[in-house]
Amino acid sequence: MSAEEQPPTFADVQASADFVGAHLPPTPLLHCWKLSESLGFAYHAKCENLQPVGAFKVRGGVNLLGRLDAAERQRGVISASTGNHGQSLAFAGRLFGVPVVIYGPEHNSNPAKVQAMRALGAEVRLFGRDFDEAREQAEKAVQEEGYHFVHSANEPLLIAGVGTMGLEIFAELPDVDVVIVPVGGGSGACGNALVARHFNPQVEVVAVQTEGAPVCYRAWKERRLDVSGPMTTRHEGLATRVAFEMTTRMMWDLADRFELVTDAEIDMAVGLLATEAKLVAEGAGAASLAAAIKLKDYLRGKKVVGILSGGNASPML
Numbered sequence: 001m002s003a004e005e006q007p008p009t010f011a012d013v014q015a016s017a018d019f020v021g022a023h024l025p026p027t028p029l030l031h032c033w034k035l036s037e038s039l040g041f042a043y044h045a046k047c048e049n050l051q052p053v054g055a056f057k058v059r060g061g062v063n064l065l066g067r068l069d070a071a072e073r074q075r076g077v078i079s080a081s082t083g084n085h086g087q088s089l090a091f092a093g094r095l096f097g098v099p100v101v102i103y104g105p106e107h108n109s110n111p112a113k114v115q116a117m118r119a120l121g122a123e124v125r126l127f128g129r130d131f132d133e134a135r136e137q138a139e140k141a142v143q144e145e146g147y148h149f150v151h152s153a154n155e156p157l158l159i160a161g162v163g164t165m166g167l168e169i170f171a172e173l174p175d176v177d178v179v180i181v182p183v184g185g186g187s188g189a190c191g192n193a194l195v196a197r198h199f200n201p202q203v204e205v206v207a208v209q210t211e212g213a214p215v216c217y218r219a220w221k222e223r224r225l226d227v228s229g230p231m232t233t234r235h236e237g238l239a240t241r242v243a244f245e246m247t248t249r250m251m252w253d254l255a256d257r258f259e260l261v262t263d264a265e266i267d268m269a270v271g272l273l274a275t276e277a278k279l280v281a282e283g284a285g286a287a288s289l290a291a292a293i294k295l296k297d298y299l300r301g302k303k304v305v306g307i308l309s310g311g312n313a314s315p316m317l
Contacts, residue, residue: 007250008156010198013163013191016063020164023062023095027051027165029172029305032277035289040300043292044176045277046169049285049311053087053116055237056165056188056309061088063161064150065098073098078147080104080135082184082236083113084284084310085152090120099123101147103138105130110236110282110314130231132241153185154246159194162187166195169305174199177302180206182287182309183216183258184238186247192307193254206257208291210238210266210283219243220251220258233263237284237310261290269293273308285310 028047036043048056065077076099079089086102093100102117106126117124127137135152142149150158169176169192179196181189189207196203209217212233219227225248231241251258269286273279281289288306292299 005246006156007246008160008163008194010194012156012160013167013194016157016160017164017167019066020059020063020161023066024051024059026168029169030277030279034276035272039292039296041296042303044173044303044305045273045279045308046165046305047279047308048165049280049308053084053091053120054310054312055084055087056162056307057084057088058091059164060155060158060161060187061085061092062095064155064157065089065092065096067157068096068098072148076100076147077150078103078138078141078145079150079152080131080138081152082131082239083110083117083312084237086117086122086124087113087120089150090117090122094121101125101141103127103134103141105134110312112314113312116312130241131239151244153187153244159187159190159247163191163194165307166192170195170199173303173305175303176203176305178204178206178299178304179307180208180288180291180304181307182238182284183207183209184240184284185244186216186251188307188309189255190247190250193250197254204256205254206259206291206295207251207255208259208261208287210235210287211260211262213239213241214260215240216243216248216251217258217260219248220255223252235263235266235283235287237282238287259291259294261287261294265290265294270313279308280311280313281308282310282313
């Protein structure tokens, strides 16, 4: 396994902190008091919806593209995304002068996210039914056009950059008991878990997916990568059909628990965040609260952080 294929460590997250922090301010860790009273435990939202592109992935994009050498920057990068990863690369590409091409699904895309990627200067190409078909087409384009391919999850620098949010959580709430993280590809769960394991191995890291796209859950539960499952969710940030190798293997070691919620439960959580905490969340961003509600008896009396991973809600919702 090459250095690029080795999963990141806590030291890599720590080494990314100053670089990411030079370009992105910390996001708030908000104690949602009304939700806490109704749930029976202290619920804190890590507000990654307030990032410049409205989602946590920008941390990884800045960390990865900012470390390309001059030749790699000139070559440009290509990737696949349902929107937030693509926005993160587009934002970082503008910041560091790197051409960015993003493939997105033609039939399961958020128009607002597509528009945002283009506004940030990325070339967006729509192809296929879902994220994975778009990803496969992006990988083919690498051979024909010579771009540097950036995977949406299997990238050590991306995961390490994302993990910097965990450093911010422990700086503000060192006695946190549980961190709940939505999973699309798994970079957020892996980055946060690396930090939690370092500061307090007793902190429980809970991953969450939707029943409409449970492949990462099945891969975690069965401890194998060759799994399949439905891909019927309308929440594009969770719409993954294939379990990614690096993040899945990391979650086998780092995730303490993995929960499934329904799209309807996510929709309810979107509404609760808006009405009870005055926070805008897309479906993926609200999945952590949906899982917290499902686990409220188990979580009673604990200090819980839910990663509000993104706020790029579809205008159609």
